[in-house]
Amino acid sequence: MLGVLLLIFALLFAAVSPQVSAVLVDFQVAQPPPVPQDAKQCTIQILQRDFAFSFGLAEVVQYTPVTDCGTPGSWAAVTLNFTVTSNGTQFDRLAIFTFQNVEIWRSSTPEPTTAGIIWTYIKDVTRYTPLFAKPGTFILQLDNLIQDNLNGVYSTTLHATFYASSSKHPPAEKANTIIPLSTLANNTGNDASVPPPFSINVTLPQNAIEVYAELYPSGNGKEETWYSNIANEFLGDFSSGTPAQAFLGQGPFREVRLLVDGQVAGVAFPYPVIFTGGIVPSQWRPITSYGALDLPTYFLDLTPFVPLLTDGKPHLFTIDVASAEADKTILQNWFVSGVLQVITDTSSKPTTGKITSYSAEPFAESSTTGSVRKNGDISITVTASRKIHITADILSGSGKINRVVFSQNLEYINQQAYFHNTSIQNTFQLSSGSVLSTHNNVPALVDTFSYPITINLTLLNDAGTFFSAVVDHSYDRTLHPSPFILGSTIKERQVAGGFFTISPTGNTGNGTNNNTFSYVDTVGNTFNRRVDAAFNNITLDEQSGSLSRAPEKRLPESVDSEIFAAAASH
Ligand SMILES: *[C@@H]1O[C@H](CO)[C@@H](O)[C@H](O)[C@H]1NC(C)=O
Ligand SMILES: *[C@@H]1O[C@H](CO)[C@@H](O)[C@H](O)[C@H]1NC(C)=O
Ligand SMILES: *[C@@H]1O[C@H](CO)[C@@H](O)[C@H](O)[C@H]1NC(C)=O
Ligand SMILES: *[C@@H]1O[C@H](CO)[C@@H](O)[C@H](O)[C@H]1NC(C)=O
Ligand SMILES: *[C@@H]1O[C@H](CO)[C@@H](O)[C@H](O)[C@H]1NC(C)=O
Ligand SMILES: *[C@@H]1O[C@H](CO)[C@@H](O)[C@H](O)[C@H]1NC(C)=O
Ligand SMILES: *[C@@H]1O[C@H](CO)[C@@H](O)[C@H](O)[C@H]1NC(C)=O
Ligand SMILES: *[C@@H]1O[C@H](CO)[C@@H](O)[C@H](O)[C@H]1NC(C)=O
Ligand SMILES: *[C@@H]1O[C@H](CO)[C@@H](O)[C@H](O)[C@H]1NC(C)=O
Numbered sequence: 001m002l003g004v005l006l007l008i009f010a011l012l013f014a015a016v017s018p019q020v021s022a023v024l025v026d027f028q029v030a031q032p033p034p035v036p037q038d039a040k041q042c043t044i045q046i047l048q049r050d051f052a053f054s055f056g057l058a059e060v061v062q063y064t065p066v067t068d069c070g071t072p073g074s075w076a077a078v079t080l081n082f083t084v085t086s087n088g089t090q091f092d093r094l095a096i097f098t099f100q101n102v103e104i105w106r107s108s109t110p111e112p113t114t115a116g117i118i119w120t121y122i123k124d125v126t127r128y129t130p131l132f133a134k135p136g137t138f139i140l141q142l143d144n145l146i147q148d149n150l151n152g153v154y155s156t157t158l159h160a161t162f163y164a165s166s167s168k169h170p171p172a173e174k175a176n177t178i179i180p181l182s183t184l185a186n187n188t189g190n191d192a193s194v195p196p197p198f199s200i201n202v203t204l205p206q207n208a209i210e211v212y213a214e215l216y217p218s219g220n221g222k223e224e225t226w227y228s229n230i231a232n233e234f235l236g237d238f239s240s241g242t243p244a245q246a247f248l249g250q251g252p253f254r255e256v257r258l259l260v261d262g263q264v265a266g267v268a269f270p271y272p273v274i275f276t277g278g279i280v281p282s283q284w285r286p287i288t289s290y291g292a293l294d295l296p297t298y299f300l301d302l303t304p305f306v307p308l309l310t311d312g313k314p315h316l317f318t319i320d321v322a323s324a325e326a327d328k329t330i331l332q333n334w335f336v337s338g339v340l341q342v343i344t345d346t347s348s349k350p351t352t353g354k355i356t357s358y359s360a361e362p363f364a365e366s367s368t369t370g371s372v373r374k375n376g377d378i379s380i381t382v383t384a385s386r387k388i389h390i391t392a393d394i395l396s397g398s399g400k401i402n403r404v405v406f407s408q409n410l411e412y413i414n415q416q417a418y419f420h421n422t423s424i425q426n427t428f429q430l431s432s433g434s435v436l437s438t439h440n441n442v443p444a445l446v447d448t449f450s451y452p453i454t455i456n457l458t459l460l461n462d463a464g465t466f467f468s469a470v471v472d473h474s475y476d477r478t479l480h481p482s483p484f485i486l487g488s489t490i491k492e493r494q495v496a497g498g499f500f501t502i503s504p505t506g507n508t509g510n511g512t513n514n515n516t517f518s519y520v521d522t523v524g525n526t527f528n529r530r531v532d533a534a535f536n537n538i539t540l541d542e543q544s545g546s547l548s549r550a551p552e553k554r555l556p557e558s559v560d561s562e563i564f565a566a567a568a569s570h
Helices: 005-012 126-132 303-309
Strands: 022-025 040-051 059-063 076-088 094-099 102-108 117-124 135-141 153-161 177-181 191-195 197-203 209-220 257-260 263-268 296-303 315-322 333-345 351-360 365-372 380-397 401-419 424-439 442-459 467-481 487-502 507-521 526-534 539-544 559-561
Touching: 040 059, 040 135, 076 102, 076 126, 094 126, 102 126, 102 177, 102 209, 102 333, 126 177, 177 197, 191 315, 197 333, 209 257, 209 263, 209 303, 209 315, 257 303, 257 333, 263 296, 263 380, 263 401, 296 401, 296 424, 296 442, 303 351, 303 380, 303 401, 315 333
Parallel strands: 022 117
Antiparallel strands: 040 153, 059 135, 076 117, 076 153, 094 102, 094 135, 177 333, 191 333, 197 315, 209 296, 209 333, 257 263, 257 315, 351 380, 365 380, 380 401, 401 424, 424 442, 442 467, 467 487, 487 507, 507 526, 526 539
């Protein structure tokens, strides 16, 4: 029998190199950062590095703040420009940007072509302004391998641009202190591999009055396509297939948990990011899967815990990832890290107060049902839900009372259906819900999200070496991370499909990728884009909104034939 191929392709056939005769301009659909175009700008190069055989060899550089665009930290906005070229055959890789021991951006790399690819992503890092205001270490971890027939080098350049503030463009609002929940390593990316759970002792300023956490999670290895993992109860109903086609268990549900002193403080039901080697690699070219160049992060309001955290003593923060299986464990592995954004009081007197109610189970409630028919068809449904409600009264040293309510109401369903001896594999997953915190009845953090994904994979020959897939997924999210970080509503739908053939003489594939994107933020910036690609060509590109710039004229690519070199398996 054939295995769950989604994962297998991602692992074994992820590196593809079509012979496209011109340099392909890859991109992820996203809004241009909402920065003041008419402000004075100062751009500096942070680093330049060719990542060839770079496993364990991160780029580590020293950063010094610019002084030509106003007092360091007084900027209206800060952005990063990551521009990369690569030629040849290579897997998609993770890029972890760590600054002052804080992860500030997680990306993955589009797979190169023999004629070469180039991509630029402009990342808004304004919320990390306090880090950019002082000198420190910047680390870019991009673990790449040059071996067997993997020869693609990622040639990278990273610039930072600082936008001077003025009366027209005031300094960006910011936290007083940013504290990493990270490995604190000084020679590599500061993300931790879980399991086991990652823990760190952190001491907060005693006059902290508001604390917001941001979580960076992504599945890797046997967890890369976690949404297609099979509930253990039904794992035995799938035959083992070839040695390469291992069936993966622990089910498809994942929640990223943040615990404070062992108590659940909040969780995230993550958006399923598909890297460019995922499912049908040829459908992510030149438009990557949504999120592949800027992985979504998740925000929690930890203000209810301030009365515990302001005693001047270290407290244990733990990040882990749990499944809906009986033992709640997952396979190897997820990469995680976190950031605390802390607001301190004008008074240096310690903050006091108390948690007035706490309602959070250690794990999500879940159920798994399914059936195996006589003809071998298998259907499995996993559902999960989460309700968290924590209230606290916070009394600042300067005498202000903050009545805080933090709540999470999250829902999850995953339906997998396998027909015709598993040659048809249909997956539907929907994570949705709302995260809301209020401070004295005023919303402080809002995250209302819906992440539906449908994957229809069809094997077109008995050996499973020829297949097609359609991925229809959306990222609908209203996110106000905190009162001092710009809020926005993003609606992106991406429908991508293609064919893929695995052959000892060279894999071949093709694909189309259609996107409808809209962005609106709390200060009124807007951006809309419809962009379609077919067989490596952009066939439609319409942009509008206050942030839109005239689309660059793209030279038509001429695609002689789509030959994909088979990548070596590890
Ligand atoms: C199912 O597929 C496997 C692998 O191709 C094959 O060995 C097996 O005979 C098939 N079973 C049926 C009932 O078609
Ligand atoms: C980003 O940086 C590259 C050089 O690395 C440059 O060519 C490009 O113009 C920059 N893009 C923007 C929007 O600043
Ligand atoms: C890819 O090839 C182009 C054209 O030959 C060259 O300009 C570029 O430097 C190459 N990039 C890498 C990463 O090798
Ligand atoms: C990096 O960390 C190691 C181990 O913690 C330590 O010995 C070393 O001094 C650190 N290097 C720098 C430059 O901080
Ligand atoms: C945190 O501190 C406690 C108390 O000192 C200690 O027992 C524990 O090992 C520490 N944990 C970590 C992850 O550093
Ligand atoms: C794709 O899969 C979904 C469920 O995952 C199913 O409802 C739908 O009918 C499938 N579409 C096709 C064309 O098979
Ligand atoms: C994308 O749009 C084109 C043009 O409408 C269409 O031919 C193609 O089938 C669409 N792709 C998918 C995967 O739906
Ligand atoms: C895409 O690949 C499939 C399967 O090989 C093929 O039938 C189809 O004609 C290809 N489409 C294009 C436009 O090349
Ligand atoms: C891409 O577009 C160009 C110009 O419109 C066309 O000549 C070429 O055939 C297209 N390639 C494919 C594979 O459709």
